[in-house]
Amino acid sequence: MDPYKFRPSSAHNSNFWTTNSGAPVWNNNASLTVGERGPILLEDYHLLEKIAQFDRERIPERVVHARGASAKGFFEVTHDISHLTCADFLRAPGVQTPLIVRFSTVIHERGSPETLRDPRGFAVKFYTREGNFDMVGNNFPVFFVRDGMKFPDMVHALKPNPKTHIQEIWRILDFFSHHPESLHMFTFLFDDVGIPENYRTMPGFGVHTFTLINKAGKATFVKFHWLPAAGERCLSNEDAVVVGGTNHSHATKDLYDSIAAGNFPEWKLCIQVMDPADENKFDFDPLDVTKTWPEELFPLQPVGRMVLNRNIDNFFAENEQLAFCPALVVPGVYYTDDKLLQTRIFSYADTQRHRLGPNYLMLPVNAPKCAHHNNHHEGFMNFMHRDEEVNYFPSRFDPVRHSEKVPIPSHVLTGKREKVMIEKENNFAQPGARYRSWAPDRQERFVKMWIEALQDPRVIPEVRSIWLSYWSQCDKTLGQKIAAHVGGKANM
Numbered sequence: 001m002d003p004y005k006f007r008p009s010s011a012h013n014s015n016f017w018t019t020n021s022g023a024p025v026w027n028n029n030a031s032l033t034v035g036e037r038g039p040i041l042l043e044d045y046h047l048l049e050k051i052a053q054f055d056r057e058r059i060p061e062r063v064v065h066a067r068g069a070s071a072k073g074f075f076e077v078t079h080d081i082s083h084l085t086c087a088d089f090l091r092a093p094g095v096q097t098p099l100i101v102r103f104s105t106v107i108h109e110r111g112s113p114e115t116l117r118d119p120r121g122f123a124v125k126f127y128t129r130e131g132n133f134d135m136v137g138n139n140f141p142v143f144f145v146r147d148g149m150k151f152p153d154m155v156h157a158l159k160p161n162p163k164t165h166i167q168e169i170w171r172i173l174d175f176f177s178h179h180p181e182s183l184h185m186f187t188f189l190f191d192d193v194g195i196p197e198n199y200r201t202m203p204g205f206g207v208h209t210f211t212l213i214n215k216a217g218k219a220t221f222v223k224f225h226w227l228p229a230a231g232e233r234c235l236s237n238e239d240a241v242v243v244g245g246t247n248h249s250h251a252t253k254d255l256y257d258s259i260a261a262g263n264f265p266e267w268k269l270c271i272q273v274m275d276p277a278d279e280n281k282f283d284f285d286p287l288d289v290t291k292t293w294p295e296e297l298f299p300l301q302p303v304g305r306m307v308l309n310r311n312i313d314n315f316f317a318e319n320e321q322l323a324f325c326p327a328l329v330v331p332g333v334y335y336t337d338d339k340l341l342q343t344r345i346f347s348y349a350d351t352q353r354h355r356l357g358p359n360y361l362m363l364p365v366n367a368p369k370c371a372h373h374n375n376h377h378e379g380f381m382n383f384m385h386r387d388e389e390v391n392y393f394p395s396r397f398d399p400v401r402h403s404e405k406v407p408i409p410s411h412v413l414t415g416k417r418e419k420v421m422i423e424k425e426n427n428f429a430q431p432g433a434r435y436r437s438w439a440p441d442r443q444e445r446f447v448k449m450w451i452e453a454l455q456d457p458r459v460i461p462e463v464r465s466i467w468l469s470y471w472s473q474c475d476k477t478l479g480q481k482i483a484a485h486v487g488g489k490a491n492m
């Protein structure tokens, strides 16, 4: 055996107990004491190590999306889109790429119930031959705010009150009363789709507009959609109380049990495409995350399918330590100028360095599965075996070179420095149209949700009338129906 090639793994378990350094433990039941009763000797290193390790078993939970379940599987291309992108993993129908997915709730803690009305995270890590591609999306196609500057305040408003540690609707309505761009998101969150039945029957969306770019450098705007093969299913408020009251991990269990039983969850990946030359032709900004692209104008085009056919082996290693980042793209996929996406490019790797340490991408679940090389390997918990003498670039002693040029969008950017809103806010049209598209009973359930929310005793009249005004601007009858129950006048 080459002792330096030995990697820790339960595949190498000894058949007797050891300390972390591998020394045999002859008694794992009792501490080493002076006499039968104690005191305990400081030299009982085995005890010290065991307790010290236990004391450190928890790492910081994710600041959002703390509660999640993950599973492994593959993505298979079913339709050729090589004219749109040079992404290797999308090169031809039939190509398969291994992946891991993490579904999550957003606001509450690591151990919170999975039946809460909350968006769900839908994050997919594709282990491609050209590095990892993380599609870090949600189960709704839009988002609350469109500028990352607002994200921490938004999360603070949605999280529990810092005094009571209880999520309180008056704080949420107060914050979002300043943000009519959130109305569209609320037509999902307070709608029937606000509590998914489980993770298998939940759609996913890239939410942002991304760029696909081909070898010739031609860029196309795209929106990603994951459609569950089993259809979309949700829980009513009443059902959620029953399901959550019985098992507060029902969605994690459902995912695990389905895969274990061979009932593999599957999604179809579709895209909507837009020529960037057309971006100014609409009454909304196509890069605005609070907007969807109408499917009549931008039909869904199938690209591939994702199948989850393997459960994780260890929750800590493959869920807690799993780290996504929307900045992780591969050649052929790029960002857009969406301001929210641009902030996310910084935020995720930054939080992972805090949560997991600077070498978090070396952890097996996060490491690329293709050959890779650079000199960013020192810092806490580097565990990569390296024996090079040259750790700088360039060097005449190291043949490593640049890759072939990767195409990136080449449009000309101009403008003065400024801090402003986007020009076409158009906050009311899409939420109003969505409300009008529902059957009457679905509209009634939405109205009821708002009546209950606005009747909270801590919602002040000013906030109530702002919300009445917002919903009236989306749809007059919607505003009137809510106003009829909560009183107050729309603050138009």
Ligand code: HEM
Pocket: 061, 062, 063, 064, 065, 068, 102, 103, 104, 120, 121, 122, 123, 136, 137, 138, 143, 147, 148, 149, 151, 205, 206, 207, 208, 289, 322, 323, 324, 340, 341, 343, 344, 347, 348, 351, 352, 355
């Ligand atoms: C500027 C806006 C945003 C910021 C600053 C932000 C920040 C964060 C942070 C810090 C985490 C925790 C990551 C970790 O500890 O592993 C996170 C998780 C996550 N975020 Fe965001 N986020 C933003 C917007 C969004 C949007 C628009 C989406 C959906 C498209 C989204 C989807 C997710 C998902 C799915 C996770 C969980 C990933 C996992 O399962 O580990 N976030 N976000």
